């Protein structure tokens with residue numbers, strides 16, 4: 481088996497696309513000092529004082545903060561800069577298109593903020609407050625810079641592709657037909673996945689390696705390298721590659737000491753039960769060069 485000819489790229493950990501935004505309502509009656517001076521005038525004093533004492537915020541620093549903790553922290557930091565008597569409704573998001581959105585109401589502000597602002601330095605938090613309260617233009621420019629510098633945080637988020645082009649019919653091999661047959665024969669028709677030919681590569685140079693198939697865990701799509709769609713590639717070989725990727729849809733990925741193992745003992749044993757296993761291996765050995773060229 482030419483393992484090197486089918487490198488498995490471990491997929492990066494997935495940030496779940498719908499990380500729940502936490503919403504909280506905080507009454508603002510000014511800074512801790514201001515609240516103390518107010519006496520009994522404001523009924524929500526005790527609560528807001530507990531929320532906004534800077535010492536309390538400092539104690540909340542932990543190694544692994546939850547999204548709730550983070551939201552509390554951002555709200556508390558912003559609270560220090562907001563005018564007395566206003567409320568802030570803060571919602572942290574993973575939105576890809578809008579990093580900050582503010583609704584200014586008579587009694588306070590409703591702020592939706594991208595999670596990239598978690599852990600932002602104090603001058604950024606101050607700019608946020610100036611932007612929220614005064615729609616300050618210089619603050620807005622500074623925030624724009626910050627967003628620019630933190631683009632990678634948005635890019636890191638794995639998003640579910642909305643439109644995956646599925647092309648099952650090749651010139652010589654029909655992937656859906658192969659998939660359906662194997663599903664019936666070897667998976668009791670229970671394997672759920674989509675299959676498509678992978679994108680054609682533009683470069684015509686000889687490849688050094690070829691990834692003949694892949695299984696995308698997050699959207700359960702099997703991609704087969706278009707180089708296999710040639711007349712000279714026997715149907716049993718294409719079927720074997722498809723079968724291998726289908727097995728990825730069946731077998732769990734094993735995690736040992738933080739390393740992910742895709743081809744477990746059970747996986748390999750089941751793969752060997754494929755009737756054309758020997759024939760396919762032999763064909764690959766003899767024809768790998770041809771596949772690398774085509």
Ligand SMILES: [Zn+2]
Pocket residue numbers: 488724728742743
């Ligand atoms: Zn594999």
